[in-house]
Amino acid sequence: MELTRRDALAALASGGVVAGVGAAGLRQSLADAPDDGVDLPPERERGLLLAVARVVYPSELDGVREFVETYVAGRADARDGYRAAMRDALATVDDRARAWRDEEFLALAPDDRETHLRELGVDTADPDPEGTDAERIRYYVVNELLYALYTSPAGGELVGIGNPQGHPGGTDSYQRGPR
Amino acid sequence: MSGRGESAGADGIDRTPSERVDVCAVGAGPAGALVAHRLADAGYDLVVLEAGERFDPADRLERMERSIRPGHDHLDVWDMGGERDAYSNGGEMFYPLNSARVKGVGGSTNHWQGMVMRLHELDFELESRTGVGADWPVGYGDLRPYYAEAERELGVAGADDNPFAPPREEPFPMPAFRPSHSDSLFADACEGVGVAMHSVPNARNSEPYDGRGECVGYGTCKPVCPSGAKYSADVHVRKAESEGARVIDRAPVQRLVHGDAGNRVDAAVYATPDGREHRQEARQFVLAAGGVETPRLLLLSESERYPDGLANSSGLVGRYFMDHLFAGMGGTLDEPTRQNHVGFITSESHQFYDDADAEVGSFKLEFLNYAGPSPVGTALSADEWGDDLLDDLRGSYGNHVGMGALAGQLPREENRVTLDPTTTDDHGNPVPRIHWSLDERTRNTLERANEIQREILTELGVDVEWTVGPDDTGPAFHHMGTTRMGTDPDESVVNPRLRTHDLANLWIPSSSVFVTGGALNPTLTIAALALKAADHVEAKL
Ligand SMILES: Cc1cc2nc3c(=O)[nH]c(=O)nc-3n(C[C@H](O)[C@H](O)[C@H](O)COP(=O)(O)OP(=O)(O)OC[C@H]3O[C@@H](n4cnc5c(N)ncnc54)[C@H](O)[C@@H]3O)c2cc1C
Ligand code: SF4
Numbered sequence: 001m002e003l004t005r006r007d008a009l010a011a012l013a014s015g016g017v018v019a020g021v022g023a024a025g026l027r028q029s030l031a032d033a034p035d036d037g038v039d040l041p042p043e044r045e046r047g048l049l050l051a052v053a054r055v056v057y058p059s060e061l062d063g064v065r066e067f068v069e070t071y072v073a074g075r076a077d078a079r080d081g082y083r084a085a086m087r088d089a090l091a092t093v094d095d096r097a098r099a100w101r102d103e104e105f106l107a108l109a110p111d112d113r114e115t116h117l118r119e120l121g122v123d124t125a126d127p128d129p130e131g132t133d134a135e136r137i138r139y140y141v142v143n144e145l146l147y148a149l150y151t152s153p154a155g156g157e158l159v160g161i162g163n164p165q166g167h168p169g170g171t172d173s174y175q176r177g178p179r
Numbered sequence: 180m181s182g183r184g185e186s187a188g189a190d191g192i193d194r195t196p197s198e199r200v201d202v203c204a205v206g207a208g209p210a211g212a213l214v215a216h217r218l219a220d221a222g223y224d225l226v227v228l229e230a231g232e233r234f235d236p237a238d239r240l241e242r243m244e245r246s247i248r249p250g251h252d253h254l255d256v257w258d259m260g261g262e263r264d265a266y267s268n269g270g271e272m273f274y275p276l277n278s279a280r281v282k283g284v285g286g287s288t289n290h291w292q293g294m295v296m297r298l299h300e301l302d303f304e305l306e307s308r309t310g311v312g313a314d315w316p317v318g319y320g321d322l323r324p325y326y327a328e329a330e331r332e333l334g335v336a337g338a339d340d341n342p343f344a345p346p347r348e349e350p351f352p353m354p355a356f357r358p359s360h361s362d363s364l365f366a367d368a369c370e371g372v373g374v375a376m377h378s379v380p381n382a383r384n385s386e387p388y389d390g391r392g393e394c395v396g397y398g399t400c401k402p403v404c405p406s407g408a409k410y411s412a413d414v415h416v417r418k419a420e421s422e423g424a425r426v427i428d429r430a431p432v433q434r435l436v437h438g439d440a441g442n443r444v445d446a447a448v449y450a451t452p453d454g455r456e457h458r459q460e461a462r463q464f465v466l467a468a469g470g471v472e473t474p475r476l477l478l479l480s481e482s483e484r485y486p487d488g489l490a491n492s493s494g495l496v497g498r499y500f501m502d503h504l505f506a507g508m509g510g511t512l513d514e515p516t517r518q519n520h521v522g523f524i525t526s527e528s529h530q531f532y533d534d535a536d537a538e539v540g541s542f543k544l545e546f547l548n549y550a551g552p553s554p555v556g557t558a559l560s561a562d563e564w565g566d567d568l569l570d571d572l573r574g575s576y577g578n579h580v581g582m583g584a585l586a587g588q589l590p591r592e593e594n595r596v597t598l599d600p601t602t603t604d605d606h607g608n609p610v611p612r613i614h615w616s617l618d619e620r621t622r623n624t625l626e627r628a629n630e631i632q633r634e635i636l637t638e639l640g641v642d643v644e645w646t647v648g649p650d651d652t653g654p655a656f657h658h659m660g661t662t663r664m665g666t667d668p669d670e671s672v673v674n675p676r677l678r679t680h681d682l683a684n685l686w687i688p689s690s691s692v693f694v695t696g697g698a699l700n701p702t703l704t705i706a707a708l709a710l711k712a713a714d715h716v717e718a719k720l
Contacts, residue, residue, distance in 0.1 A: 055565060056564035056565055056568070057565065058568070058569040059566055123564065126249065126250070126560075127249050127559065127560075128250050135250075139248075139250050142564065143248060143249070143559050146558045146559055146564070147244070147559060149558075150572075151247075155554075155555075156554070159554040159576055160515070160576065160577055161517075161576060162517075163396050163521070164398075164553070164554060164555055165247060165397070165553045166243065166244070166247055166399065167396075167397070168396055168405075168406065169396050169520070170395060170396045171356065171385075171393075171394055171521060173396070173517075174396070174517065174520035174521045175357050175358070175360060176360060176517070177360045177515075178360075178514075178515040178517065
């Protein structure tokens with residue numbers, strides 16, 4: 001299954017972000033380091049997000065990089081304080097990797113990245129924007145990515161729902177029988 | 180009293196009172212909004228005082244996300260809860276009041292589902308026809324023209340295919356939403372057991388209407404429609420304002436104050452966020468604060484003259500509290516059922532509604548389009564991710580079906596809203612206390628609904644996995660009965676013109692005046708009553 005730019009823009013639009021700037025414009029904005037006190041260069045921010053996405057997204061998905069960069073950049077930009085909170089959660093993932101494994105998260109093999117997230121407790125944590133490290137990582141990173149995917153047309157199609165909740169996919173699909 | 184414009188709040192909004200106006204309305208839900216729009220349109224000077232805030236439509240997508248994503252309390256979607264909204268329970272059954280209302284411009288219709296039906300003739304004549312309950316002092320015929328107007332105002336999509344509905348002449352303003360794939364699965368089973376299905380009137384645009392777009396299928400209607408295709412009463416608040424009405428948000432009315440003679444309200448005393456109190460004077464007052472806050476405000480407005488509260492010479496303010504009760508059943512089929520694409524239902528059956536007698540009441544059956552889990556919701560609270568999560572989602576989504584039902588409750592004096600002197604709200608006022616219980620007839624009705632649901636689901640070949648019946652039922656969030664209508668001032672609070680018996684300029688267009696509740700969602704009837712009240716108020720101006 002191919003995730004397309006259309007999915008990212010559709011997901012963005014249903015999150016209230018006017019996608020008029022276009023994907024390129026949004027990626028551009030992710031290239032700027034915001035002045036939020038979080039020590040995380042934009043390139044690293046993108047790398048970490050993508051690395052987590054590769055853990056939490058199904059392996060049969062293609063086009064993850066563009067989807068994540070377009071979607072997350074647009075969203076994080078659109079909401080006050082949201083990107084800072086997300087960046088802070090990403091920085092925590094990295095800090096813990098350095099402390100516990102003596103490696104940067106991005107230097108870990110894919111399986112070890114997953115193990116690291118589980119050891120942080122992110123898989124079983126209850127998402128909470130104001131919670132513990134694991135709860136905030138779950139909320140701002142993992143659930144951010146899962147929300148983007150499973151409210152998008154491609155994510156819906158993966159599961160077998162033509163118009164997933166949160167996506168304004170019109171009023172035809174509920175009337176149609178299975179294909 | 181301060182003059183208008185003298186002080187503005189921290190948000191720069193002037194919340195000081197206007198010079199004595201023609202009409203002051205309390206509450207900006209559908210009842211208050213429709214009256215305000217009508218009277219402003221007719222050229223009257225009007226102030227609406229609303230306890231909650233003015234929600235920004237641009238925030239709806241964020242509210243939708245809050246409703247889908249775990250990590251937020253469901254009350255956070257519309258900022259309910261806390262000291263402002265404190266309440267308590269005193270009856271046999273717990274009543275979750277804050278899940279059942281929204282405070283803010285648009286009122287509870289911000290959160291509502293938007294199913295809108297006319298009550299049946301039977302509901303107005305329940306005692307005469309069945310020997311239980313009571314009769315209304317007005318009949319279906321009296322409300323009929325107002326129902327048609329209400330359907331135009333709200334924008335109702337419907338079809339004339341319901342053989343059990345009360346008579347109507349004019350078509351619905353918009354065509355009905357077409358049946359779902361899931362409905363088509365139910366259709367054969369229903370035919371097999373002799374149950375007739377028909378469309379559902381929805382206050383939701385099936386095509387562009389009244390400047391709002393058609394439904395685009397976000398699937399989150401309850402608790403929030405980001406597109407505005409679902410009607411909510413902020414629509415009429417905006418219309419009223421464009422006709423010159425003044426709507427003051429974050430202005431909870433603390434009490435109504437009567438004049439020396441005791442037969443007229445002089446002013447509504449309201450609080451503002453800066454901690455001050457103001458008096459809004461008016462010739463006529465319209466109390467539209469919903470079925471719980473309306474009786475509460477009357478009780479809070481006690482005076483030397485009226486120690487038991489305003490408009491309460493009958494002692495019935497707060498009594499006869501009613502809601503509709505839910506019965507449901509569902510399970511899985513061995514084929515795709517295509518649920519959770521939209522957040523509303525497209526088929527019901529009112530076949531058994533008029534069979535009501537002394538033992539079993541009216542009920543309606545609903546065929547759900549949102550049975551079982553929504554994949555995104557499951558994904559966000561799962562302990563798995565990656566391929567394992569996708570496998571889970573594919574396994575859990577796809578073949579659920581479900582049915583709902585609403586049953587009516589008899590009006591009983593002991594079900595009531597009182598003041599709880601042991602707990603106070605953010606302004607030091609006693610909070611509402613809900614005393615709520617179920618009568619035997621309602622239990623019978625829920626059982627009967629379950630029986631028919633089981634028959635249909637069995638015919639359909641469903642593996643029944645859940646049932647909600649008399650022992651675990653819950654309320655549908657329709658607050659009715661607490662200032663009932665009648666001709667006898669000893670037996671009722673308002674007269675058939677919706678004016679309180681005791682005060683000559685106090686009007687209540689609300690489900691609180693319902694004498695019986697039927698088993699149909701109340702808001703179309705509230706809207707019809709609001710339009711009727713507007714006529715009566717106008718006649719006095
Ligand atoms: C989850 C849910 C689903 C629903 N679904 C349906 C449905 O499908 N169909 C249907 O017909 N009905 C439905 N309802 C019920 C419907 O929302 C109400 O019947 C309707 O909103 C009542 O209108 P109202 O104007 O009387 O009161 P509300 O809409 O409750 O508005 C009252 C307003 O008064 C304000 N207020 C209260 N006290 C004061 C005070 N002291 N001073 C100033 N302002 C005050 C409140 O803040 C509020 O904004 C649903 C309700 C809920 C909660
Ligand atoms: S499905 Fe519901 S939430 Fe979505 S646009 Fe239609 S009415 Fe609004």
